[in-house]
Amino acid sequence: MSFFGRRQKRSPTPTGSLSRKNSMTDADGPNAKPLYLCSPFADAALVNGNFKTIVMLPKYVNDMEWVAVNIYDFYTNLNEFYGCITECCTQHSCPTMSAGPNLNYLWTTPERKQVSLSAPTYIDSVMSSVQNLIDDENVFPTKSGQEFHKESFPVTVKHVYRQFLRIFAHIYHAHFHQILHLRAEPHFNSLFAHFLAFGREWQLLDERDIRGDPSTPVGVGLLWERWRSSGKLES
Ligand SMILES: [Zn+2]
Secondary structure (H helix, E strand, C coil), X not given: CCHHHHHCCCCCCCCHXXXXXXXXXXXXXXXXXXXXXXCCHHHCCCCCCCCHHHHCCCCCCCHHHHHHHHHHHHHHXXXXXXXXXXXXXXXXXXXXXXXXXXXXXXXXXXXXXXXXXXXXXXXXXXXXXXXXXXXXXXCXXXXXXXXXXXXXXXXXXXXXXXXXXXXXXXXXHHHHHHHHHCCCHHHHHHHHHHHHHHHHHCCCCCXXXXXXXXXXXXXXXXXXXXXXXXXXXXX
């Protein structure tokens, strides 16, 4: 539960003017800190503590099975969160897959062409392609006796993980005020911190994925740094 919520009444539904405002910043102008980096929102969490213990391989569990189960859980949870704000993520509000002041992710087509898609189209494409992978017994085997593919499975999950990071980064950048209005920031932060901890433990995310290029930084790269310096995440 949000301790913030106990002191303050639930915020009203976003007004037209608020939803048109650049959600990256607060009311102080374009150079102000994004709300997700401000107290108390940046540190709101369901539980305090380090995530190391819940990302490590449990005894007697196959490592690929463990990664597969976690990918499935992150997929399900991220889908639920996106479902809550999907009405606000439209072709009109989010014509690009933005994730920082100068960063718009491009989608790579099967012909290896980089194209700009609106955020809802980009996110739908990621979610349906991941759903197809999860349903594919050759990629995510569920029957006993069937093995994970030793070479291709790690490559596939790393790709999926990077796409999930982009969805988190877009939601934080463009829709954090809607997460706040739902008073869901402790849940969303906890999910993202768990996601980052798991990604680092299993080498599914490179530092560069989280930070972005210096000229086009990922907004949540700073949140990652903040959580590392507070000890929430391993440095
Ligand atoms: Zn959006």
